[in-house]
Amino acid sequence: MQQNPAARAPVTSDARRPNSRFDMLDRYRAVRGATEALAAPLSAEDQTIQSMPDASPTKWHRAHTTWFFETFVLTPQRRDYRPFDTRYGYLFNSYYEAVGPRHARPARGILSRPSVDEIARYRAHVDRAMLDVIEAAPAEFLTLIELGLNHEQQHQELLLTDIKHAFWNNPIRPSYRAEAVPVEARAPTMQWLDLPGGIHEIGHRGDAFCFDNEQPVHRVLLRPCRIGDRPTSVGEYLAFMADGGYERPEFWLSDGWAMAQAEQWRAPFYWEPAEDGGWRVHTLGGTRPLAPAEPVSHVSYYEAAAYAQWSGKRLPTEFEYEGARRRHGGGSSPERTVRIHPAPLGGAAPFDQDVWEWTLSSYSPYPGYRAAVGAIGEYNGKFMSSQMVLRGRSCVTPPGHERATYRNFFPPSARWQFSGFRLAEDL
Amino acid sequence: MQQNPAARAPVTSDARRPNSRFDMLDRYRAVRGATEALAAPLSAEDQTIQSMPDASPTKWHRAHTTWFFETFVLTPQRRDYRPFDTRYGYLFNSYYEAVGPRHARPARGILSRPSVDEIARYRAHVDRAMLDVIEAAPAEFLTLIELGLNHEQQHQELLLTDIKHAFWNNPIRPSYRAEAVPVEARAPTMQWLDLPGGIHEIGHRGDAFCFDNEQPVHRVLLRPCRIGDRPTSVGEYLAFMADGGYERPEFWLSDGWAMAQAEQWRAPFYWEPAEDGGWRVHTLGGTRPLAPAEPVSHVSYYEAAAYAQWSGKRLPTEFEYEGARRRHGGGSSPERTVRIHPAPLGGAAPFDQDVWEWTLSSYSPYPGYRAAVGAIGEYNGKFMSSQMVLRGRSCVTPPGHERATYRNFFPPSARWQFSGFRLAEDL
Amino acid sequence: MQQNPAARAPVTSDARRPNSRFDMLDRYRAVRGATEALAAPLSAEDQTIQSMPDASPTKWHRAHTTWFFETFVLTPQRRDYRPFDTRYGYLFNSYYEAVGPRHARPARGILSRPSVDEIARYRAHVDRAMLDVIEAAPAEFLTLIELGLNHEQQHQELLLTDIKHAFWNNPIRPSYRAEAVPVEARAPTMQWLDLPGGIHEIGHRGDAFCFDNEQPVHRVLLRPCRIGDRPTSVGEYLAFMADGGYERPEFWLSDGWAMAQAEQWRAPFYWEPAEDGGWRVHTLGGTRPLAPAEPVSHVSYYEAAAYAQWSGKRLPTEFEYEGARRRHGGGSSPERTVRIHPAPLGGAAPFDQDVWEWTLSSYSPYPGYRAAVGAIGEYNGKFMSSQMVLRGRSCVTPPGHERATYRNFFPPSARWQFSGFRLAEDL
């Protein structure tokens, strides 16, 4: 979600759903604490920089998620709530037009003040008030709090993707933390999973939390097809490159080819030529050789589509993905922890992989979709143009945050997310 | 078609389909002659200019459509064919990567040579050879010729939209030709047309000509809805504007609002403030007062979506449009002639209107779609990202060129086409 | 003069000065006719195009010079004068803020109307009125008329430099007219001309016409130096290139190096690689091999300065140039005709060469300079920042238009003029 989650969210009832205010207190503390834990290895300087307009500084993520609770929960709910600093509404509003004007997104990196320490105090101030609210708030606010926590989890993922980008732009290539990866292994051979044709139900059912864009539940008519049991691997992608993948326009969408030429794409983002003629890859753990068994990541939709064209296959639609996942399993374990690069392919359930997967589907409203009234209605709906849907989760998605109906979305040119793809074909 | 036409086109069998080589000779002469008739009112200077990268000079349209026949029919079909000028392959290739390098699109307006007269000779040279070919060519080439004629008809429409844009940018506002329009009338009240839910067949069936993006025929599952019996009128659009339509972000998609602010949109394209505080509109017949009964035209997808949000309705999907049209009628008469502005609403069949209509559907391949092999496969498929589908036809669409399954497409920001919209709502 | 000449111009008294109204009639007819003769080989299409913002269409030059007489002579002088078309004041004002708003410079190439024929009628209309005025006008208007004729001569030169640029951008490389040039000859060895130190008088003296930026006459103190007896030749420039001239930053000004890298300069403008590994050059007569004896032309100030640094010399200041020219001769013969490329070096007087010569001097006002009051004061003075002075004349400067004190000026990055340079060094 370059832009993101939303409203109308009924209270949740599944494993992730707090069964009581008591559970919610735990969950609030856990999610908020997870953000701080992710930021902890980063210095004040690291938390301040912004490496491109689409990325945000770490401390901005920490403050914006806090502003979300302050604006949508504390201020409406508690008459006696005193905002920590009234200027923060301008600084830390991301894109909510209904809330008022805001600091320009590309200029977030010049905000040396408030300091990192001040942001920590801001978080503590809001947390104290929130813990009080959770104990007393009406149920409708619990829904909003759950939304706020899911929103914060989305920013946890962005925090990592954004600092990865920032470190990439630093010639000395800092490392966020070390993590071993086997660079010799090969991915297991891809197998096809069948998806029968007919009417499939799509969308989130039940009262567990979901974003508004996952609803209403509706039915779609699909043709029979089959889908790969895992995303495309680095090793497979190297074969595409070796066959002229980046030099042959016949594989590419027109916009994609134009961008690849203009930006001189020669490989996935974060790859750089190695001295031996091969490639090395920048990771949150530093620069290292490629790992052929990893899913290829940090590719745009254009690259995914070009690979599919080259292979004689195609990408699955988001509906096919959802249908196949329902049939063949997936769903990450809540015990999973955030990793800094995708795990090697093989071993996990077919739809429980470590990269977001581009689908053939444009990001559009489901039949009958209506955004919530007011600012919170801006969460998802207003981004429904010129973006493609990604399904699944990635290695930096917080545990428990994903589900079968989850719709992530980015412009087709985006590459700084952990984005890969898998193949499909008609039967 | 931001850019286009296409392949796999079987020979045609309906009213528009030449029944024989003899018919094809007539049709070839008619279409080619129509292009020349459209260009005839334009001076050599008029035919040379290019007012923006997305538009092309008149003489370029005349040459490019000729190059299409030369490249895809004459050269493969006739060993003894001598190209009129071997440099034209570079100058007049639009976007076919497989054919070779080409002149930069934004620089078409600096090609003072070849002259307008030279282009006329080029057309005559190719026409002579084509008439010979039609008499002798194998059937597969007749398919390509039919594609070439449909391609040329698309460029006839572009020729008019592009010269309209060029004249708009000239402060003395030249007129292409005069044409009366009633500026006092009001559009009849819009009525709703029902579309029952269930499985609908989508796509072009039969052996009449169609573009490859209209196939394969497939089935979609639709929910019951109803659709307006005509596009939104200028008069209705003025009410949206009077209610702050261009000042209230809550109606707009995020990308649309950003563009509207950056470009300072205050009204549809080609509207300019009148001295009396109202608006005047630039047309191919000069500048004149608004005609409230006309369909609103020259709006982007963003404006169409904002109007729909304001009205509490939505746009129809392309499938709903196709289904409703099949049910409620449409299809322009072959006797229709090209007009320079949309006819007032009322009187025509519900789906036989004078503006292209934005739909809620992104331009994507139909299930099972595969582009043709080779250059001709670039006609449509490679544009299937970041564009929205428009259905219907416009006042400048050549008679006989449209049909129920026709898919036009442009980026959501495009405004220089005769683009309007109609409303729909769920039942 | 990217922008140009001006006012306060006293009536002239030298060979170029009309001695009487009768002479002025002749001169008016001659200058106006020369413009038409230069435009005659160009088609309506050629006269309409604009290949970059700094260049203007031929027909715009023809109209703007006419507008100059209409605005600054006919309208103030003749109460009964009826402008040919009142909209032309907007279309053909170049940069005179005091006269009112104007059409954007980069958009001159989209003005297909008024047509080339209409511009011819405009010129005839103004010429008829001007001939009447010349017979009756007070002396002060004769001064303005003389200014208008010098202004038109400047645009004659621009007309040729601009169409050269336009044809360069056309892949089929049209030719304006043929003209032979010896491509084997070598330039004679450069000799040094001494300029003694001390006080030199600078600026235009006498009552012949000059532009206001050539005055007041004033004195400058110069150090002894010596100056080349001719500009740098193509052959000499090739040695600079062979020695890594375009790859070695140590020769370059910082801005120049940045631009050379950004624009990938590898040779003077209009040079293109030949199949034999050498270079060919685009000229108004078509593309041909280099002529080593020609002065190098179409180089920026940055390239001139880099060459000088490489050679261990420097460029002369404009004062040194003027002093040396006074001492060593120059002054083109009035019988000279406009050529389309520079004559080979050798044979002409030292300061009577066929390229404008960059000097070390920024374009600044002479001590005591004050611009004229009103619009005509905008002719020269407002351009006195960020431009460098060029001295001399070029092969496309109209005969009789140049003089020892003439100050041409362009930004240091400009390359589309016939601009070369010569060396100097301190003694």
Added chain:
Amino acid sequence: MQQNPAARAPVTSDARRPNSRFDMLDRYRAVRGATEALAAPLSAEDQTIQSMPDASPTKWHRAHTTWFFETFVLTPQRRDYRPFDTRYGYLFNSYYEAVGPRHARPARGILSRPSVDEIARYRAHVDRAMLDVIEAAPAEFLTLIELGLNHEQQHQELLLTDIKHAFWNNPIRPSYRAEAVPVEARAPTMQWLDLPGGIHEIGHRGDAFCFDNEQPVHRVLLRPCRIGDRPTSVGEYLAFMADGGYERPEFWLSDGWAMAQAEQWRAPFYWEPAEDGGWRVHTLGGTRPLAPAEPVSHVSYYEAAAYAQWSGKRLPTEFEYEGARRRHGGGSSPERTVRIHPAPLGGAAPFDQDVWEWTLSSYSPYPGYRAAVGAIGEYNGKFMSSQMVLRGRSCVTPPGHERATYRNFFPPSARWQFSGFRLAEDL
């Protein structure tokens, strides 16, 4: 100095010149310590940000000045010197092509690493080695060390101008430090100071330190004129604004007018509309009302020239400024301390003011100037195009750093320096 200091600098002999190695030790410690003192009020976050490509982060200034000593003194002088980090040569080279490739200037603000603490260690490492070198180095290195110290003083000024710009872009407008200013006082009436015509000596004489662009000493011939005894005040500038200074193109240079329109200039930089219809000004001490007695500051050359044109006067040339200063006094006291805004006018010597003053002179080499060989020759010479000379000093110039012959230079559009101007007129 947009970028600068330089070479060929002989050892110094005046008050600022160390008389011995012992003096040099003191001076080195003093200058290096002054940098640290200026940075001390700034947090790690403050020291990391970059608010525009022309500005640099505080920590970059601290590191770059250190790299200068490491590269030009320690590495050539001491065989056993071990660079602190070999990657710093890439990160902290500003513009020395001869030294090798470097980090892109606009991307200095994404370097969160090395940290502020690491830069402090870098400075300490180099300082230890430098103190050893000073005790033992040959005299030629003392010259380079003196250059390095003057270079560091230039960056001390930039550090403050750059952080002022950064804080301006933060909506909460942080303050660097408080400093009182009288906002009611009026400047004393400006008086004229005569400068007789004739030959004046220009440039730095003697063996005290100067930059290479202040030499060779040479003579210029000046016309008699008179010069204001102080810069233009804020109060006077308000009268220009009240008379339509920013709305009337007749006062402006062409480039200046174009930029003022494009950037919507309405007042000097750092001024913002106050609620009472007047103006407030952003300073390093926070935002406060205007002080009419202050010299106007943060104006571009274009604004200075427009004011002069409006007033019927002109700016002085740099030679007139130098001549008048020699005649009428100036020279800041070494006891002066760095202030954060200009002192009110009146009281100081005529040429000892708190703003840099734009002159009418383009930045060009003095007759006979030749840059030093090697990297150090890039210090000044390569910037001699498209920039204007400023003379004097500003409130943030380190004490003892300025002198009568000092030539500062910036592009005419620059506004983020403490730049004002004074008037002159011919006699």
